Amino acid sequence: MPSIVKEENKRLRTSLVDGTRRHLLDVDDFTRDEIDLVSKTSDAMLEVLARDIKKVPTLRGKVIVTLFYEASTRTRVSFEEAGKLLSADVINVSSSGSSVEKGESLLNTVRTLQATGADLVVVRHQHSGAPYFMARNLESMGVINGGDGWHAHPTQALLDVYTMRRHLGPIGGRKIVIVGDILHSRVARSNLWALTTEGANVVLCAPPTLIPQEFLSGQHRVDEHPLSTVEIETNVEMALDGADVVMPLRLQLERQESGLLPTLREYSKMYGITRERLDLASKDALLLHPGPMNEGVEISPDVAHGSQSLIEEQVRNGVAVRMALLYLLVGATKREETKAEIQ
């Protein structure tokens, strides 16, 4: 390989633990300590959520903007709620009804938001990497990735890990099976990083057309690969055997239209998580789903609303985890004095 040398950008390792992290773009650089800190802080936030008057003044005077270029219910609402419960001013911008409709570029939009004095923007964008592009062009405003293309959805991964830990304790060595459209899933990608950092055994299960070629051909199974422990199993019954956590992913109609699948019907028969299939997992296995669900496709209604389902708890935990993240990212400078307010 020719030796073209690029001046490396001096990259300092940032962390939530010492308050140096400004952006949350993915969990690929999260340490166990940071995941622990998020979990511990989320515990405190859950207590706030359980109160009669669930509001604390932690982020009073801070401005948080949610900027969503794609539809979202739970992520946007939970960020808004999280910000408001912490007394931040939360402003919601969506692509319709804003200057985005007039063709304002992403760069100009976020620089405008920064100029208004916003402290943090939560962005969802259909293009992978959009939050990175934004963050490197901003000086004072932090960026939280609320989902970018097929790439990452870090707050979802953190709330999933948090939910699993609340029920299982440490998840190192636990078998976690993600079933569905891995190829197009930012949820799966971020979960891969968070779960492997925690030492879980992750199994990806899907028809071969929905698994990245690299995983299919086993190119990741080498020591130096950070995801070398991830297993691929296209047979759902084999994958579910003894699983501690089962996480079906939403299957979009689009996949049928683009020829990756014959029909949703066949997918449902082959991979849908039904009562019978869930019984192949370990007794009391946890069922998670990042939502929104296509009931009757990747998951049957009785399972979705059954006793093993943590789907609604995920949503509630999502608010707590996002409160924790807002606090750790924006409130970090005032951390000591606000600790008392929360506890």
Added chain:
Amino acid sequence: MTKLGHFLIKNARLLDVITGMDEFGDILVDEGLIKHVGAPLRDGDIPERCRLLNGDGLVVCPGFIDLHTHLREPGYEDKETISTGVAAAVNGGFTTICAMPNTNPPMDNAVTIEYVIQKAALAGKARVLPIGCVTKGSEGKQLAELWEMAQSGAVGFSDDGKPVADSHLMRQALAYSSGLALPVIQHSEDLELSQGSPVNEGWISNRTGLRGWPSVAEESVIARDIALAELTGGRLHVAHITTSGSVDLIRLAKQRGANVTAEVTPHHLTLDERWVLGHDQDGPINGPLGLEAYDTFTKVNPPLRSREDVEALIAGLNEGVIDVIATDHAPQTVIDKLVTYDDAAYGFSGLETAFGLLMTLVHDDRIDLMTLVSKLTVGPLVVLGDAYSDLATLRKGTTADIVVFDPNKDWIVSSEEFNSKGKNTPIEGVRLKGKVVMAFVGGNLVYEQEKLDE
């Protein structure tokens, strides 16, 4: 044109692939022609009012010929004009460039071909040879008027930027153009397989969540086109090959005696897909992504490939499987790149960095200097034909299209200093070794980076 005069470059290394010359000596340019090349001229033989240039440590060779340049005019003058494009060309040592026809309107008829030729004549500096569209509007539906464009000066045909996808139409294009003895230059991309994706399919696409452009999308089109070239006897030139499998296919085609040639770009020979992550080939492929990831200046079509592909391309160059190095100079505005990776325009502004990048291969002992010069001078004749061979030699009496370069000059890429309007380079700030310092076209001094007067 100005500055036509006598020039004597003394004591330089003279490289000429056609004559096999590689020696130290003098070269005299007079009245547009090479009047002397070789042994040092005696004082008595030096013409009056001749500018004497010290060639110590410098190399003189025929001017470089670029088979693949996007000049953007007419239609996209915010990205480049013919005038800025030729200025960029000579800055990079290219004295002849072939203009790709994906302008607006596209160069799919004699009138636009003539327009480009006329604008280029006004601009001076480099020679511009237009390439016409294969199909009307590059739409891939109906053959363009190839004969008439050839009459007007088109040197080949290409729908570059897009493939000629329809197999039947590609067959007709090769057959029809064979009667004109001109090549069809194919941008090999099966759009159904590539899905217009921005990066190489593999770990980088999986890691970034960017859609992946698989190697097979290039190779399947090359395989088909080779078969069609064999069937029709047409001349196929494969533009910018990027994969190890493509090298294998071209090798096999040549062994079978097919009328097939291939080019590779400087960037596909020197940069790999890791640059998408915002760092160079020694950066971690598996580490966390930093703010520098998704560097839109690395977006190019075909995409930067794996290091195995880069190695195969270098081997293919040395082996003679790949005939030509061509820049695929694709200037874009800054706004075209200051967007998300998916939204960013494809392409590198390549004319002014090509030689410096390629010299890395020489300094790393991956190719020798004569091979490099060969791929930039006589290589392009496989497409242009021997009618242009005077432009690719230092032989006495031929046209003085000459480039002078300092193989050891250190410099740092700064797009601010480009003559090109396109500041879109993935190697901004990179230190390179080897730079063109002078260029002559038809005996005119068209580029002079530093005064070498004695």
